[in-house]
Amino acid sequence: MEGLISKIKSKFGAEILKKEKNQIWMKINNKDLINICNFLKENGFDFFSCLSAIDILENNIIELVYHLWSQEKKTILNIKTEISREKPEINSISKIYTASQIHEREIHELFGVNFLGNSDLSELFLEDWSGPAPFLKDFDWREYVREKFYNKENENEKGYYN
């Protein structure tokens, strides 16, 4: 495992953030994602566990964490990468890990991230949704519901505006 980590470090300039029991956290440049995933799949990381997105308002970025599992090495690799909030775009890894396709579709719907090369980014949970991506930190759902579904003039619904 150590050899593999040092290879990723030297080959792609990845930064090791922390090491835990059976888990390694690293940070990479978003341009290297495809190459790193290809490299990892060839080296035993054949399970795609999960994809998390975190909206970080103060840095104006969306952070993506790819969680990969290697049955052979019994290790989870958490690969972090950042994309800009203004233009949330990143290459899809669904051609390397088929299981990531559905995770990317979910993140696309809830965070508005565009995964270039993903075959299907159609709506998943939400139906006829026209508002902004609902899981972003600056989306105030209370405000949205008030504007869209309630009426200030209605006696029964006045309470929602206090």
Add this chain to the structure above:
Amino acid sequence: MKTKKDTIINNSKNEYQEFLFGPAHPGSGNFSVKIKLGGEKVVLAKSDPGYLHRGFEKLMEYRNIWQNAALSDRICVFEPLAWNLLFAEAIEKLAEIDIPEKAKYVRVILIELSRIQSHLIWFGAFSSASGFDTGFKIALGYRDYILDIFSIITGGRVYPTGFICPGGLRRDLPAKIEDKILKVLDKVNEAIFYFEKEDPVFKSRTENIGVLKIDDAIRLGATGQVLRASGFLQDIRKDDPYEIYKKIDFNIPVLKQGDAYSRFKLGILEVKESIKIIKQLLDKIPNGDFLNKNIKIGMPFILPKNEAYVRNETARGEGAIYIKGDGTINPYRVKIKGPSFLHLIPVLEFLLKEAEIADIPIIYWSLNGCPADMDR
């Protein structure tokens, strides 16, 4: 004699029909699949989730850990304790909280009981989907014995309301509960006796139906018993042990065929292993605290600026939580990965292609899916 193949109406005129399996169909739960039929064969299947999307990940950003612990029950209706444990473990890893040895034992006993009752609901629903209604009644009847135990220990029959909480457990075990659990395990053995019987009708309805090959299973992200029924040995309890699974002697059953019948058979073997685990632990529960002394239940708890990723083997497969703290009492972000998210979307769509219309409920229920943990 007419074979099964002769009886299928073929689509000679290339006419297609579209219909929905669910969400109001009694066999589907709160979930639907859009199906395109040519004759009696499925040409295209597209999962349509979202009927149970409650936005837990967003809700958790507005609540403190004690509120979230109770909320985490609702992630999966069939096995709330498993998600209780996952959330507690996520907070413990994030804030580096140690938990007492006694809590670890009780947690594993509860989780294995939860696995058994979850499998029993599954056996029931699966029997019902294959036209074997008595199986449904047997399974749900025997499941109630386990719910009684949950009611005594946690206070809730189905939902424990955050009984497994960050730092340990909310309450101590009641006195003489070990004997009661042993009696319930005998009852579970009775239920298993019924389900183990070879039923030729059930077998003919499920054998060689919905075959998932090992490569496809890995590629599509299958975990848990769906992956193991296809012949791949993977169990987080062994591979990446949590709580006290390292100390326990148990086997991981694996079957090779990958069809609906072997997924069902594997479930029975798993229940037997769970019984073995619980029996090993019952007389070994140590004395002492059940909650970390520094943790005060209900008091605001500041989450450190850190992040953690935890995975558990739930009854359905790999469940995982990613959590990030930002120095406030509410988590900054929680990501929940339910096993059914992959089983009911990519795997189900793949298996339904080219299937017969009559096999749709069989394939659907053989995956042991839970729409609640898929939609969150």
